[in-house]
Amino acid sequence: MPESHAANPALLSVRGLFFARDEQPVFGPLAFEVEPGEALLVQGDNGAGKTTLLRVLAGLLRADAGEVGIAGSHADHRARSRHVAYLGHSPALKADLSAEQNLRFLCGLHGSRPERDISQSLARVGLAGHDDALARQLSAGQKKRLSLARLWLSPAPLWLLDEPYANLDLDGIALVNALVSEHLAEGGAALVTTHGAYAAPPVRTRMLQLSNPNAAART
Numbered sequence: 001m002p003e004s005h006a007a008n009p010a011l012l013s014v015r016g017l018f019f020a021r022d023e024q025p026v027f028g029p030l031a032f033e034v035e036p037g038e039a040l041l042v043q044g045d046n047g048a049g050k051t052t053l054l055r056v057l058a059g060l061l062r063a064d065a066g067e068v069g070i071a072g073s074h075a076d077h078r079a080r081s082r083h084v085a086y087l088g089h090s091p092a093l094k095a096d097l098s099a100e101q102n103l104r105f106l107c108g109l110h111g112s113r114p115e116r117d118i119s120q121s122l123a124r125v126g127l128a129g130h131d132d133a134l135a136r137q138l139s140a141g142q143k144k145r146l147s148l149a150r151l152w153l154s155p156a157p158l159w160l161l162d163e164p165y166a167n168l169d170l171d172g173i174a175l176v177n178a179l180v181s182e183h184l185a186e187g188g189a190a191l192v193t194t195h196g197a198y199a200a201p202p203v204r205t206r207m208l209q210l211s212n213p214n215a216a217a218r219t
């Protein structure tokens, strides 16, 4: 088990987090905590700021104000990337590398759990036998499954999942829920964005509702 799964009550703690674009507020100030074993479902309409929030928490965007603590300590950009696994809208895959090469590259970049290996991860997400398939030859759902394999290999205790159900069939939706449930049972935590109630992890879940006051004016 990764060391960060251990002691502290709140895996993620957010205080006064505020983000604006062109001086227009997108979200916040927000304050919430996510404990080990907990999933926070982030809901909101198109443009409400869900992706922006996850990108800020992943350290990919800088907030205008506020603090983010991970496992009890202030997390700067770099520290955050070690503790956090981010599954974005589009899969971060290299088109001309195989499924196996993509996972090897990502594990080299972000680390991996020593007790798990790449072929196990492909089997876990229903891609057994696809080791040598190039990423560009995979369907959208298969690409999402490959990203889920990466997640399963990740040592990060905090998962940030942006629309993890997109492009997945029913079996894939059940797979996401199973992976999240297992992760939480091991003391991890997850933030999951979704537009509605069509899918959600069947686990201890709280809700964070976002609404961007500028969204209507911009659409």
Ligand SMILES: Nc1ncnc2c1ncn2[C@@H]1O[C@H](COP(=O)(O)OP(=O)(O)OP(=O)(O)O)[C@@H](O)[C@H]1O
Pocket: 021, 026, 044, 045, 046, 047, 048, 049, 050, 051, 052, 053, 195, 212, 214, 215, 218
């Ligand atoms: N790269 C960008 N440059 C400028 N504005 C952006 C950019 N990305 C997002 N926005 C704006 O920021 C606001 C929040 O966008 P965000 O993608 O976080 O919303 P969301 O809740 O994830 O939406 P969706 O449900 O459609 O995925 C929107 O008004 C959007 O137009």
